[in-house]
Amino acid sequence: MRVHIGSDHAAYELKEHLVRHLEEQGHEVVDHGPPALDPQDDYPPYVLRTAQAVVADRGSLGVVLGGSGNGEAIAANKVQGVRAALAWNEDTASLGRQHNDANVVSIGARQHTHDEAARFVEVFLETPFSGDARHQRRIDQMSEYEKTGELPPLPGGAEG
Numbered sequence: 001m002r003v004h005i006g007s008d009h010a011a012y013e014l015k016e017h018l019v020r021h022l023e024e025q026g027h028e029v030v031d032h033g034p035p036a037l038d039p040q041d042d043y044p045p046y047v048l049r050t051a052q053a054v055v056a057d058r059g060s061l062g063v064v065l066g067g068s069g070n071g072e073a074i075a076a077n078k079v080q081g082v083r084a085a086l087a088w089n090e091d092t093a094s095l096g097r098q099h100n101d102a103n104v105v106s107i108g109a110r111q112h113t114h115d116e117a118a119r120f121v122e123v124f125l126e127t128p129f130s131g132d133a134r135h136q137r138r139i140d141q142m143s144e145y146e147k148t149g150e151l152p153p154l155p156g157g158a159e160g
Contacts, residue, residue: 002060006032006050008043011065011109014117021118047072051079054103062104063121069108076104080146093120097127099135
């Protein structure tokens with residue numbers, strides 16, 4: 001599988017570790033940076049490029065990394081067509097794929113060991129979307145809102 005990856009300075013070492021790890025697992029890794037450790041860099045340039053690449057490269061998945069992973073998930077989710085899930089354990093990595101058909105996983109490098117983060121990424125990449133109708137319906141509602149800005153109707157026809 002092709003995996004796009006990007007980070008900031010806080011996760012630079014983890015990114016380098018994951019690139020090697022994923023390549024050893026047989027994945028084709030596209031590293032969107034940073035190319036070197038710069039303690040003053042910002043994550044949006046790298047994360048947004050990673051997220052755009054995932055959308056453009058159908059069938060690929062993405063990994064974005066930062067100190068907590070929160071800002072990176074927020075940034076990735078600004079790209080139309082991205083569903084980035086913040087993973088902090090194997091369950092959240094799996095559920096992001098199973099229930100939300102997430103195409104990007106975000107992980108906080110300051111929150112986990114390299115081995116833990118690698119396992120979260122492995123679980124994310126190995127887990128398929130369930131295809132369950134209720135999960136697809138929810139994804140469709142978010143996608144429609146993303147395109148039109150119109151809120152989905154409330155259950156039972158309630159106004160709000």
